[in-house]
Amino acid sequence: MIPVTTLAGKKVALFGLGGSGLATARALVAGGADVIVWDDNPDSVAKAGAEGIATADLRTIDWASQSLFVLSPGVPLTHPKPHWTVDLARGAGVDIVGDVELFVRERRAHAPDCPFIAITGTNGKSTTTALIAHILKTSGRDTQLGGNIGTAVLTLDPPKAQRFYVVECSSYQIDLAPTLNPSAGILLNLTPDHLDRHGTMQHYADVKERLVAGSDTAIVGVDDSHCEMIADRVERAGTKVVRISRRHPLADGIYAEGTKLIHATNGAALPLADLDGIQTLRGSHNAQNAAAAVAACLAVGVSADEIRAGLASFPGLKHRMQPVGMRRNAVFVNDSKATNADAAAPALSSYDRIYWIAGGLPKSGGITTLAPFFPRIAKAYLIGEAAAEFAATLGEAVPYEISGTLERAVAHAAADAEKDETGPVAVMLSPACASFDQYKNFEVRGDAFVSHVAALDGITMLIGSATGDK
Numbered sequence: 493m494i495p496v497t498t499l500a501g502k503k504v505a506l507f508g509l510g511g512s513g514l515a516t517a518r519a520l521v522a523g524g525a526d527v528i529v530w531d532d533n534p535d536s537v538a539k540a541g542a543e544g545i546a547t548a549d550l551r552t553i554d555w556a557s558q559s560l561f562v563l564s565p566g567v568p569l570t571h572p573k574p575h576w577t578v579d580l581a582r583g584a585g586v587d588i589v590g591d592v593e594l595f596v597r598e599r600r601a602h603a604p605d606c607p608f609i610a611i612t613g614t615n616g617k618s619t620t621t622a623l624i625a626h627i628l629k630t631s632g633r634d635t636q637l638g639g640n641i642g643t644a645v646l647t648l649d650p651p652k653a654q655r656f657y658v659v660e661c662s663s664y665q666i667d668l669a670p671t672l673n674p675s676a677g678i679l680l681n682l683t684p685d686h687l688d689r690h691g692t693m694q695h696y697a698d699v700k701e702r703l704v705a706g707s708d709t710a711i712v713g714v715d716d717s718h719c720e721m722i723a724d725r726v727e728r729a730g731t732k733v734v735r736i737s738r739r740h741p742l743a744d745g746i747y748a749e750g751t752k753l754i755h756a757t758n759g760a761a762l763p764l765a766d767l768d769g770i771q772t773l774r775g776s777h778n779a780q781n782a783a784a785a786v787a788a789c790l791a792v793g794v795s796a797d798e799i800r801a802g803l804a805s806f807p808g809l810k811h812r813m814q815p816v817g818m819r820r821n822a823v824f825v826n827d828s829k830a831t832n833a834d835a836a837a838p839a840l841s842s843y844d845r846i847y848w849i850a851g852g853l854p855k856s857g858g859i860t861t862l863a864p865f866f867p868r869i870a871k872a873y874l875i876g877e878a879a880a881e882f883a884a885t886l887g888e889a890v891p892y893e894i895s896g897t898l899e900r901a902v903a904h905a906a907a908d909a910e911k912d913e914t915g916p917v918a919v920m921l922s923p924a925c926a927s928f929d930q931y932k933n934f935e936v937r938g939d940a941f942v943s944h945v946a947a948l949d950g951i952t953m954l955i956g957s958a959t960g961d962k
Contacts, residue, residue: 493519494646498597500524503557505550505586507577508564509536515644516562516591517545528553530577550577555584565590565664570695590668592661595645597671603651607792610639610672611784612661612703613680613713617641620680620781621660622809623773627789627802628656640665656792663699670702676791677707678784680736682718697722707731709791711784715739734787738780746787748779753786765800771815771823771954772808775842807955811938813839817945818952822847822909824945827922828938833861836924840865843918847871847905849898852925852937854878859885859924866890870917871908873901877929898930898937902944919945 496519506517509531517540520527530550531537541547561581568575569588581588599608611621618641625637636648639659649655659674666672682697697718704710705726712723713736727733735745742756751768754761764786767773773782782803789799808814810826817824825843830836832855840846840862850859851874858881872892874882879894886892895901898921905919921941923934931937946953 493522494595494598494648494650496520496523496525496594496598496646498523498594498601499560502526502559503528504560504562505529505553505555505558505577505581506562506564507531507550507575508567509533509540510564510566512591512644512646513564514540515647516564516594518543519591519594519646520562521545550580555580555586558584558586561586561588562594563588563590563668565662565668569664569667587670588668589670590665591644591646592639592659592665593669593671595648595657595659596669596673599651599657600671600673603653603655606651606653606655606657607676608657608659608674609676609678609788609792610659610661610674610703610707611678611680611788612663612666612700613678614683616680616777616781616784617660617662619778619809619812620678620784621658623781623785623803623806624788625658626806627785627794627799628658630802630805631794631798633794661703663696666703667699671706672703673706674703674708676709676711676788677704678711678788679704679719679722680713680780680784681716683716693718701726704733705729705731709734709788711736711787711791713737713780713784714742714745715780734791736780736783736787738776738783746783748776748783751779753779753783764796765803767803770804770806772806772813773803774813775838777838778813778842811934813842814938814955816942816953816955817948818954819906819948819950820910821912821915822906822917822919824906824951825918825920825922826938826941826945827920828927828934828941830922830924831855831926831934833857833859833924836922837862837865839920839922840868843920844868845870845912845914845917847873847909847912847917847919849873849875849895849901849905849919849921849941850924851875851878851882852923852927852931853929854881854925858882862924863889870912871905873905875901875923875930876925878925882924898940899944902941902948906945906948 504525506529628635634655638645640662641660711734714720737747753765755764811828814826827839873895927937
């Protein structure tokens with residue numbers, strides 16, 4: 493835990509007692525703050541009260557006496573309209589922050605020079621975050637991984653010299669972190685997302701820009717117009733900018749040329765790393781993720797040799813294009829996180845011949861946008877409620893069967909792949925659907941896939957257990 497000592501003795505109100513909210517309340521109490529907390533869920537309030545944390549409906553407190561208001565990132569700050577607590581805080585002139593802001597204040601107070609890498613973007617954040625942490629850990633560095641990737645940032649170990657922090661930041665977290673100042677800040681890309689919470693694409697982009705604008709080194713993917721303009725603005729303001737591209741060469745920056753990552757600087761373009769053969773970093777989207785990770789690691793003092801070793805041993809992120817097993821010429825890939833067609837596209841683009849397991853609870857639009865990848869699909873195995881709809885979309889373009897269950901789909905896909913003599917193939921779960929018709933969530937669905945793969949005869953597992961952990 494990181495005790496929030498910078499608010500010791502001060503009155504702090506907090507709203508939102510989910511995972512990160514309760515962790516923040518504990519950290520504030522541990523640091524000596526006078527905290528009062530609330531949530532719309534009575535069970536969450538009761539849980540905090542049972543731990544001895546003071547609770548009260550924030551409509552009843554004296555807002556004028558509060559030094560700060562801490563808001564959980566899942567609670568609306570601006571759109572579609574501010575939460576009622578936001579109106580009360582603003583009416584009293586109380587600053588509103590989130591847990592990431594409390595973390596950066598503690599770092600500034602206790603170890604301002606400890607390396608801190610923050611990552612944001614519409615797509616690829618989690619893979620890039622996990623890859624950076626893996627490179628740092630395998631190089632022997634004290635590495636703390638948290639933020640939007642699933643570990644509340646204030647549950648990490650306290651800042652100290654030479655302790656490296658790798659923190660994934662959602663737009664909501666950035667919006668609540670006005671003094672965010674990473675050693676290296678990454679903005680991967682921007683496409684329309686979360687506009688229900690940001691109102692317009694421009695506001696969404698403005699929020700994301702704050703992360704790199706406050707960084708010592710700003711690392712920006714420049715393959716979309718929003719990020720290209722952000723890179724130019726941040727550079728004009730005096731920040732060091734490293735540009736990243738997966739689509740075209742750069743005069744200065746790191747770009748992908750096939751599987752090679754090229755570092756261009758001072759008129760020279762030199763190979764830095766090669767992703768060829770690294771199953772967990774297949775596809776141009778992962779080339780962008782890897783290029784950003786490499787740039788960040790270089791910015792905080794990691795050597796090129798250490799980076800190459802970390803890239804080569806990256807186990808991948810659970811449920812995201814994760815190779816989990818091998819049998820003869822087939823690799824079995826868990827991409828359960830692909831809960832819609834757009835999310836499934838990167839995996840389908842990364843393999844030439846695929847035995848595709850798809851289906852579940854369908855999303856609007858189905859899989860029509862995936863038609864360009866149909867020539868790569870040797871056969872589809874359709875499961876769940878979407879099976880009939882997906883079958884109609886595939887029509888005569890792709891051979892398919894209605895497998896119904898994931899267990900049957902794995903068994904049939906594995907048997908067909910075993911007979912395929914054309915070369916390397918992938919048996920891939922990339923459902924393009926939500927899981928809720930058959931599974932609690934995509935994680936449970938992915939773990940089930942891994943278990944079914946592990947039960948196959950002659951399989952060589954690439955991960956250490958049937959739950960997908962290395």
